[in-house]
Amino acid sequence: MPVNVKQVKKESSKIQFFGEVDLNDDGEIRSDMPAWYLEPHIDYMEEDISRKETALAQNRIVADQVPMVKEEIKQERKRLSEIKNSKPVLNDVQKDRCARAYESLKHQISDSMPTRKQAKDGLVNPYDEMKRLKEKHITIEPALAKSLGVKTDHGKITGDAANKCFQILGKVLGEPTNPETLRRDHGVESQKIDLHDLTRAIMEGKEIKGDGR
Numbered sequence: 001m002p003v004n005v006k007q008v009k010k011e012s013s014k015i016q017f018f019g020e021v022d023l024n025d026d027g028e029i030r031s032d033m034p035a036w037y038l039e040p041h042i043d044y045m046e047e048d049i050s051r052k053e054t055a056l057a058q059n060r061i062v063a064d065q066v067p068m069v070k071e072e073i074k075q076e077r078k079r080l081s082e083i084k085n086s087k088p089v090l091n092d093v094q095k096d097r098c099a100r101a102y103e104s105l106k107h108q109i110s111d112s113m114p115t116r117k118q119a120k121d122g123l124v125n126p127y128d129e130m131k132r133l134k135e136k137h138i139t140i141e142p143a144l145a146k147s148l149g150v151k152t153d154h155g156k157i158t159g160d161a162a163n164k165c166f167q168i169l170g171k172v173l174g175e176p177t178n179p180e181t182l183r184r185d186h187g188v189e190s191q192k193i194d195l196h197d198l199t200r201a202i203m204e205g206k207e208i209k210g211d212g213r
Helices: 005-012 039-057 063-085 092-112 116-120 126-134 142-147 159-173 195-204
Strands: 136-139 156-158
Touching (some): 092 142, 092 159, 116 195, 136 159, 142 159, 156 159
């Protein structure tokens, strides 16, 4: 049977950002971000396992609880392994696909975001900021968006969804993941406030502090 080059290329570009560990019993994504993305949680799990193993080694566990603790360690190690193994390892085709999407999102998000100076000067309407985050105005490849756990409408996603896609793609590519760095006047001072704090402040009409660069 002749090889369908287009089909092979299509199959090789498929990416599973959410693994089995992220799915519910119906096979649907149950979390906002992939488990492998949450590095602080992974670090906590590793530390918790290490504490229990140390306690066992030093005979600091009551004898009748030792079997239970050993089982906990076994299950936690299994879970930790599933999480780590669920992080996609990209081939060249997948890397190119993700990099193109990442760059496109980076520019679209940046263009749509008000600057810190605009926010500091009270020039950002909270209603407009809400529309930016909740209305679908940013373009992305629908199939890739679906893999990232985001629904599209004619290839469009919301600002919130775009931030999520940018973060996941950035993490898997080893690129910056903080959307706050995309503000056109991003500088040293602006790093002291994250995207959600600044956005919340805009919508609540609070004073935006900082140098406004």
